[in-house]
Amino acid sequence: MGTRIFAAPQLSLRFVHVWSRNLLVWRKLAIPSMLGNLADPMIFLFGLGYGLGAMMPAVQGVSYVTFLAGGMVVSSTMYAATFEAMYSAFSRMHQQKTWEGILNAPILLEDVVLGELFWATTKATLSGVSILVVVTLLGVASPSYALAVLPVIVVTGLAFAAVGLAMNALAPNYDFFMYYFTLVITPTSLLSGVFFPIDQLPGSLQAAAAVLPLYHAVALARPLMLGDIPQDVLLHLAVPLGYAAVGFYVALVLTRRRLLK
Amino acid sequence: MSQAVLSVAGLRKRYGSEEVVAGIDFEVQAGECFGLLGPNGAGKTTTLKLCLGLIEPDAGEIRLLGRTVPGEAREARQQVGVIPQFDNLDPDFSVRENLQVYGRYFGMKKKDIEARIPQLLEFAGLSGREAAKIQTLSGGMKRRLTLARALVNDPEVVFLDEPTTGLDPQARHLIWERLKSLKQEGKTLLLTTHFLEEAERLCSRLVIMDHGRIIALGSPRELIAKHIEPHVVEVHGPGFEAWAEKVRPQAGRVEIVGETAFCYAQDEEPVVASLKSEPELIYLHRPANLEDVFLKLTGRDLRD
Numbered sequence: 001m002g003t004r005i006f007a008a009p010q011l012s013l014r015f016v017h018v019w020s021r022n023l024l025v026w027r028k029l030a031i032p033s034m035l036g037n038l039a040d041p042m043i044f045l046f047g048l049g050y051g052l053g054a055m056m057p058a059v060q061g062v063s064y065v066t067f068l069a070g071g072m073v074v075s076s077t078m079y080a081a082t083f084e085a086m087y088s089a090f091s092r093m094h095q096q097k098t099w100e101g102i103l104n105a106p107i108l109l110e111d112v113v114l115g116e117l118f119w120a121t122t123k124a125t126l127s128g129v130s131i132l133v134v135v136t137l138l139g140v141a142s143p144s145y146a147l148a149v150l151p152v153i154v155v156t157g158l159a160f161a162a163v164g165l166a167m168n169a170l171a172p173n174y175d176f177f178m179y180y181f182t183l184v185i186t187p188t189s190l191l192s193g194v195f196f197p198i199d200q201l202p203g204s205l206q207a208a209a210a211v212l213p214l215y216h217a218v219a220l221a222r223p224l225m226l227g228d229i230p231q232d233v234l235l236h237l238a239v240p241l242g243y244a245a246v247g248f249y250v251a252l253v254l255t256r257r258r259l260l261k
Numbered sequence: 262m263s264q265a266v267l268s269v270a271g272l273r274k275r276y277g278s279e280e281v282v283a284g285i286d287f288e289v290q291a292g293e294c295f296g297l298l299g300p301n302g303a304g305k306t307t308t309l310k311l312c313l314g315l316i317e318p319d320a321g322e323i324r325l326l327g328r329t330v331p332g333e334a335r336e337a338r339q340q341v342g343v344i345p346q347f348d349n350l351d352p353d354f355s356v357r358e359n360l361q362v363y364g365r366y367f368g369m370k371k372k373d374i375e376a377r378i379p380q381l382l383e384f385a386g387l388s389g390r391e392a393a394k395i396q397t398l399s400g401g402m403k404r405r406l407t408l409a410r411a412l413v414n415d416p417e418v419v420f421l422d423e424p425t426t427g428l429d430p431q432a433r434h435l436i437w438e439r440l441k442s443l444k445q446e447g448k449t450l451l452l453t454t455h456f457l458e459e460a461e462r463l464c465s466r467l468v469i470m471d472h473g474r475i476i477a478l479g480s481p482r483e484l485i486a487k488h489i490e491p492h493v494v495e496v497h498g499p500g501f502e503a504w505a506e507k508v509r510p511q512a513g514r515v516e517i518v519g520e521t522a523f524c525y526a527q528d529e530e531p532v533v534a535s536l537k538s539e540p541e542l543i544y545l546h547r548p549a550n551l552e553d554v555f556l557k558l559t560g561r562d563l564r565d
Contacts, residue, residue: 004317004331017365024362025353097349103315104343105366105414106335260316261276 005256009110009249018102018115019122022092026123037127041076042134045069048195049140060197062226069135070222071194073149074156077128078214081157082185084120085164086177092116093168099259109259113252117161117244124157125150135225142227151237152220159213159240162247169254193218213240264291265324266418266449267312272321274307274473281307283473284321291417294440294450296460296467298555300564304473305453306346309422312451313338326417339367342411346422346453348403350395356382356406357391360413367414377413384439385409401432408439418449425459437462457552471559481551488557489549490514492529497521498542508535518561525549 026033049065059067092098099112132149135141167180191198191205192214198206209215216236223230230236267289274282282304289295297305310316312323314334323330328337351359360381364374382388385405390398398406404424411419424440425433440450440463454460460467461481469477469484477484485491490513496504497520505522509515513526524532529546536544 014368017362017368020365021351021362024358028353096352097345097347098351100345101349101351101363102366104313104338104345105363106338106368107366108335 005253005260009114009252010108011110011114014107014111015115015118017107018112019119021098021102022115022119023122034126034130037076037080037123038130038134041072041079041127041131045072045131045135066140066226067222068195069131069140070225071192071218073128073131073135073225074152074214074217074221075189075192075194076131077124077153077156077217078160078185078189080127081120081124081160082164082181084123085116085161086168086171086180087174089116089120089165089168090171090174090177093255093259094171103259109256110252113165113248113255117158117165117248117251120161120164121154121157124161125153128153128156132225141225144227145224145229149221149224152217152224155237155240155244156213156217158244159217159247160243162244162251165251166247166254169251169258188212188214191215193222211239213243216240265289266291266326267295267451268322268324269308269312270322272308272311272323273319274304274311274316275319281473282311282318285468285470285473285475287468287475287478289418289449289451291449292444292447293465294444294452294463296464297451297453297470298455298457298460298467298551299453299470300455300559302564303470303559305470306422308470309420309451309453313341313343313420339414340417342414342416342419344404344407344411344419344421344424346426348407350403350406350410352395354395355391356387356393356395356398359395359406360410363410364413369414374413377415381409381412384412386435399432401428401435404428404432404436405439408436412443416448418451419443421450421452423453423455425454425456433459457550457555461551469555469558476558477554484554485549485551488554490525490527491549492526492532493547493549493553494524494526494529494532494536495521495545495547496524496536496542497544498539500539501542504535504539504542508532511535525553 045065045068049068053064056064102112103109129150132141132146132153136143136146167177171177191201191209192212193209194214198209201209216239220230220233220236265288270286272282272285273280285308297308299305307316311318312325312330314331314337317331325337326340328334330337351362354362357378360378361374382391385408387402387406387409395403425436428436437459444450452463464481466478466480468475477488479487501522502517505515505517508524511531512524516523526532533546536542
């Protein structure tokens, strides 16, 4: 047999039960969790933005902190999605055996993985949106198209949650996730134009950046937060959504291989 | 027309070079408590997981509640309760929340779950502990909550994987009483255990598994009658081996294990009589039980 490992997912609304289980747990710790999610990127944004920015001329015609804000919103979305899909999901899958309990009920593994995907996306969205709100209120970002950044945050969350869940399925232990952060997430944030315009990079690295989902998210979020309409919107949405769809399927196949054998 | 709630035919599962389930067939009838017995590594838990559609068989057919497993396992599980070998209660939730959230996995409405919670807590002896955190519960309470959780959907069949392993006698007896009352209610139970006493008390029929195969099937009484002499005399003390040699012709079957001689006899009289003249020897005369059958069929070697 073994063919069922690769079978197309039987998608249904049952994922909502998994999602709302996580929501119920989160609600107990919502305030500290939100503050924690907000503190780290804000320290980065204002520390680098004002500290480093004070020594810099305008970047692409705006102050450095304003330039950085657009990148920071989507990169902290990436971090939040990745953390939730790896460390937290791994706790539920491996340490607490929460998934095992759920799978004894009439719930399929695709429901669990999809519920976790949407949950990690939800948390990532909360993280991205809270930074967006703060920088908009402080006047660092333009309010004109602030609402339009929301879908960008959501697709960024979906992409990194899906890839994170695939890593989760491969992880023998928590230490494994460090490799992913060091080898994938850190280079991604440096190559995607979060901290500096990527035309600073050699041509080969610019080409590499174009396949990274975060690069496309930055290409949408930054102009929107400057009050401009971005270009190539469909392409920039399609790449992260492609990562989300392929990442979900790969995560499902790998998790089936791990748990259903 | 068969009343089988679960039927398994030609079931096989291999992990690497080891065939953990090596071609087994059995049927569980509605309303019975059916036991899967065997030493560690016999394939009991794997069999349960296969029957629930949680892992993929290499070969064989499984039907559970009229559904084909694993193809329609999800639909079958709608009517099944599961008590896993190791508790997987949700540590982030209270007792009540564990039941609420688990009910939702069955698609139950909030008010139907709420209506069921008081009786589930009562059944599990956890009334008044709704708000307790899982970490504050004793091992026995956790096991009872796991039992209550498995009943949240009012299942027709309950799968129990070593339900009383690791519990103290009080907790174990309470679980046994609860399982008996489930039997009274007409629920079908499928139970794995290596507690022979548990199987003897609860199971209407059972199979003994070893190395992935079924090596005996029947009611506890039938198995004892078929495989073992009715009387057992266990003897130890100085000179027990010499005594055993002397008594061997009248004793039926004599087995020497370490410092003890086990005499399995149709008629215990001559054995017990010969012990009267051996004041040094300590003996225990008892009826044969399922453990004797189990040890005879699966051997006395340790399984780790």
